[in-house]
Amino acid sequence: MNGEGSPASRAPGRSLELGGVAYGSRLILGTGKYATPALMEESLEASGTEIVTVAVRRIDLSSGGRGSLLDSPGLSRYTILPNTAGCYSAEEAVRTALLARELGLSSLLKLEVIGDPRTLFPDVEGLLQATRVLVKEGFTVLPYTSDDLVIAKKLRDAGAAAIMPLGAPIGSGLGIQNRNHLRLLLQEIRDIPVIVDAGVGTASDAAIAMELGCDGVLMNTGVAGAKNPVQMARAMRMAVQAGRLAFEAGRVPRKLYASASSPEEMMIE
């Protein structure tokens, strides 16, 4: 076992299934940080994503409540995945989740319980509490968590619909910092999807996540923060597909030495 999964290992080809729905795209995009709504919509379209994350925030009363994200007609075609970004306790996350369901009339949820403001790393204790509550409430919980496989197993056992380990701090663009932890997590969590959430900075980062055997990738800053978000969205779309295909194709084993690709006999003399 070269530690890089294999077609046998994680349901090759099968589309990404979340809450009983199958999605053709394995890329989930955030809707934050875009210069304009138009740029966001164009980027989402270029990415081929079918699911987009949104945040829940207070209405600015002075604004007369205009400018809800969902005013963008372009969003109607996507599955909306509300998050609990910015919540620092299970209780706050649960309240935000209930409001999100009231807003979206769907029970899909990206659950975040943050434990540290500088790294935005999850508070996995609070995350487990909130997951237990929200699963009872009937939510399809997709928890943003660390790459700790023990926590991942507990989240799964608590009824999470997928595991979403971070690759690196949110918005850092550092790529997968610990491939070995992710590899070990993937070998353990085989019954629900594993989606790398956070840290992807460029196309190869997304490809690497998929080559390790992840079922999907969720990103926001990697696209929205690029000089040309639309073009980067296109790159990410292809990178996720390329990484998945490579994972299923089964890569050539690594060797320390060379092995000729042209015949070594029948040379002229």
Add this chain to the structure above:
Amino acid sequence: MNGEGSPASRAPGRSLELGGVAYGSRLILGTGKYATPALMEESLEASGTEIVTVAVRRIDLSSGGRGSLLDSPGLSRYTILPNTAGCYSAEEAVRTALLARELGLSSLLKLEVIGDPRTLFPDVEGLLQATRVLVKEGFTVLPYTSDDLVIAKKLRDAGAAAIMPLGAPIGSGLGIQNRNHLRLLLQEIRDIPVIVDAGVGTASDAAIAMELGCDGVLMNTGVAGAKNPVQMARAMRMAVQAGRLAFEAGRVPRKLYASASSPEEMMIE
């Protein structure tokens, strides 16, 4: 300068130009090591490549000369790039090049002068000699070389039409072993294409090469040696495009800390 090039730096979008011809695909594939000709043809097609490398070898007299690679009708659509694989001296490489031109009626050449049998690393001294001779002979010389930028500059000054540094030993599948050397080489060689030749093992390796700003990638074992070569060829096609797009799009800068992708104000209380 984050060392990762930028659209400004290496002619964004422009197709790959070799010997005055522009190619839409930036992926060059080898034709060695396939289980069957049919599998090879299917893989080449899936890869979207327009240029394929071939080797020059003695005819097996007992076989009545049947089974030349070019009997595969499927190859007629590709630009044929003969190599001098297996040559351990400039003189041997020059003889092989002249025979290749007589066979192919084209002057495009992947020049290899090997210096070590276990690693198949190039003999850059012999490579420079052979390049000087063959450029005079009117060849379009694409030399397989190390990631040494001083040698790369000499090859360019000797009239090479591109620089083809290795990413790792031929057939090793180890990926780009020294990104910093490649980065430095790319900053120096801006007037002719730089194509990573050898070492690519999976899709992300190809994407990384392109993200660094390479103009193309040449591979054989990475595809032919995969469990499913056709699927890997498809993966490589997308990975090269994804990496190029990402390079041109301009990736988000790396940060040590997190930066939230959802607004940090207007939280409920």
Add this chain to the structure above:
Amino acid sequence: MNGEGSPASRAPGRSLELGGVAYGSRLILGTGKYATPALMEESLEASGTEIVTVAVRRIDLSSGGRGSLLDSPGLSRYTILPNTAGCYSAEEAVRTALLARELGLSSLLKLEVIGDPRTLFPDVEGLLQATRVLVKEGFTVLPYTSDDLVIAKKLRDAGAAAIMPLGAPIGSGLGIQNRNHLRLLLQEIRDIPVIVDAGVGTASDAAIAMELGCDGVLMNTGVAGAKNPVQMARAMRMAVQAGRLAFEAGRVPRKLYASASSPEEMMIE
């Protein structure tokens, strides 16, 4: 800030303080897996360690209870650090800790609550519970944990006397898998020691841990599993010192380009 700490940042030069005692050596060694007690004692001596870990296990009644580790007179000079290795619940770890104190008459404890048999990764939830109980019981708790800084802060707030994040799975010899997580953890945990526990495979791994700003390194397999444990123990002793000195000395900043170390003027012409 190059993310690699600095003399200013973590009490340079100060010795390693645990439970109010200052130790001159920053290396803690395990006593498991040695071929013979003599080899173990020689290795401990060569390492210069002052603290050694031990496990608590049932007496083999058939053996008449002979062969307790502490029969080795050579161990009398070291501070004994009992562990709760092999415990899969907080309750089991607490029972083992109480037995260890009865055996050792000291309250120093390496607390392990394991969450997964294949990786031996900690169960950080159980670890927090056990830490809270044992701190109340008056133990000096040194928890073996993940590199999750949120958990590290909770352990500190629960009264842990140090944080002992893993570098890689116990006995894997893979070295520090996630330097960035460790860096972030070190920037947050400044008031108690941070000791890398597990994963160190060779001298440079230990040096890297110390250069990142860790206060100490704990290892067992890296020494006991070497072909020549005594020599490796000597290597580890020097590597820990070298890494600490380098951390305090303040390394030269990294540059993408060269900078000459000989004068560039006054050349002959």
Add this chain to the structure above:
Amino acid sequence: MNGEGSPASRAPGRSLELGGVAYGSRLILGTGKYATPALMEESLEASGTEIVTVAVRRIDLSSGGRGSLLDSPGLSRYTILPNTAGCYSAEEAVRTALLARELGLSSLLKLEVIGDPRTLFPDVEGLLQATRVLVKEGFTVLPYTSDDLVIAKKLRDAGAAAIMPLGAPIGSGLGIQNRNHLRLLLQEIRDIPVIVDAGVGTASDAAIAMELGCDGVLMNTGVAGAKNPVQMARAMRMAVQAGRLAFEAGRVPRKLYASASSPEEMMIE
């Protein structure tokens, strides 16, 4: 073969032999870039080095020729290794070498033929020419070269007394950029010493070079450029020894999974 050499492979324990002289220290230090001669002397002493490099430069006629480096009495105890730093052609390097011999009355030489001003990478063609000339002239030639093993074999065959591949650009402090190339080079070059020259930025970089099986390390900026050069010199001394000991001790093999260091039976129930 874990690619990390083994005691069997490269004359364990034997001291570093150059030009028929055996040196106890495997660390060679440069004398450039120190704030004061006193700081330099203290650093050299702290490093335990026995060989120091110096450059050859024109006398400043206005200064009345005062301030030659060798006025420092502290240097008298070291073997002086003149370099040809700053030479961009074989001919210039040969002239500088002959002047150096006249100055130093010794034939030991660190040969540099630079090929690029921004990276200070060697011009390996010119380096080979100059090596051939100077070996005939009776010099003990230690060439600063790339990590290209084919060039290394040619240098050895031309009579070089050691091979000194760069780890990264001079003064960059990036550490060993291509361990695989270095590993392959070490497996090929067994009859003369291999000394990593350039790129070492901190203690672990030096340890890594030695663990790979190098016979020595040469550095200047890594020490002179540290905030506290004397302390870094001490760190480098220990790191080189630690790395060499670890190489000879034979490290534990890497594993993807954990292996317990405490017994897994006889747990309490």
Add this chain to the structure above:
Amino acid sequence: MKVFVNGEQRQCPDRTTIAALLRALELPEGRIAVERNREVVPRSRHSDTELAEGDRLELVRFVGGG
């Protein structure tokens, strides 16, 4: 009577319903979720839910986020 809306104190007539409040604030019924004293009030109850002195309301919507 006074209530708190998104943290701000507001005056409104006694027995004002949530629906009335939203109208008064010129907020569209749709795309807004309402929490009253930490309990979500479903849209279907907006018109028959009367506010009481000191009620704490949170009015939220979706915004761009990752």
Add this chain to the structure above:
Amino acid sequence: MKVFVNGEQRQCPDRTTIAALLRALELPEGRIAVERNREVVPRSRHSDTELAEGDRLELVRFVGGG
């Protein structure tokens, strides 16, 4: 009466003390810790602690570990 020592069933006379049991098992008093029904029994209490039918004892020591 019967007790369980490290998981094994053992016979011993009524009112046997822990100290007596250790002697019977030829175990040195030192370097052994004793847990009786999940409670540690300090060494100072070994000689006046009598076992009861069905007691579960854990006798442990230090071994090499990491």
Add this chain to the structure above:
Amino acid sequence: MKVFVNGEQRQCPDRTTIAALLRALELPEGRIAVERNREVVPRSRHSDTELAEGDRLELVRFVGGG
């Protein structure tokens, strides 16, 4: 007379041309390149190039390679 073809010694009539040799070897003219004593002989010259005693010929084609 004897010549060497791809390293093997062969007999052939005096003044045999390269074209004749290829026919004798049942090799298709196309897709084959011929080197005689380290000089390439272009296809156009095959029929008027006569071999001489001891000539060393290399007959090559393209094969799969990377």
Add this chain to the structure above:
Amino acid sequence: MKVFVNGEQRQCPDRTTIAALLRALELPEGRIAVERNREVVPRSRHSDTELAEGDRLELVRFVGGG
């Protein structure tokens, strides 16, 4: 007559020796190496080597370097 020392033009009497030049420049004999017209002049020959019109001299020493 004029010579070039480390790239600078200098006047000196005819038949000046290298040793004399070094004295004139107030340079210590030791720790200096001299190259005349691209040929090293060993220290032992400094006193009997006379300079000629237009000679190019390089006077060098060791300095700190890596």
